[in-house]
Amino acid sequence: MLDTSVLVSAIRSDAGAAAEIVRLVVLGRVSILMDFKLACEYSEVALRTDHIAASDRTLKDVQGLIRVLEDISMPVLVVTKHRPLSPDADDDMVLDVAINGFADAIVTINVRDFALAAQRFAIPVLTPRDFLLAFRKGEFSDAD
Numbered sequence: 001m002l003d004t005s006v007l008v009s010a011i012r013s014d015a016g017a018a019a020e021i022v023r024l025v026v027l028g029r030v031s032i033l034m035d036f037k038l039a040c041e042y043s044e045v046a047l048r049t050d051h052i053a054a055s056d057r058t059l060k061d062v063q064g065l066i067r068v069l070e071d072i073s074m075p076v077l078v079v080t081k082h083r084p085l086s087p088d089a090d091d092d093m094v095l096d097v098a099i100n101g102f103a104d105a106i107v108t109i110n111v112r113d114f115a116l117a118a119q120r121f122a123i124p125v126l127t128p129r130d131f132l133l134a135f136r137k138g139e140f141s142d143a144d
Helices: 004-012 017-026 036-046 049-054 059-072 089-100 111-120 128-136
Strands: none
Touching: 004 017, 004 036, 004 049, 004 059, 017 059, 017 128, 036 059, 036 089, 049 059, 089 111
């Protein structure tokens, strides 16, 4: 499960753990979960002018990446909502997808806001770096 912060980080820089995770997703080595609301948030946030300007990508490049992620993600129907879970309502939406989609992990740059709520549902919350280290050790062979 990728939080929007990871996607934005990957768009802003080709280097780093977030970009590597997105590459692994596109290559089919890591799967992600998504629902319609999360797809909308990815677009709304990632396509902001400041993120595009900070990257080496065009608007069309980022739109194309988001379409690819939408096409290859595992769709989740959010049936049950446990609210409020997090100090940030947008984080609750991500948690809803993770909980309803039985995510193996939530990968985020914002660990603090997710940790307590995700712990209730036994979902590990990892930074992109920590996820990659665990992935390379074989702890996540096909993580959400």
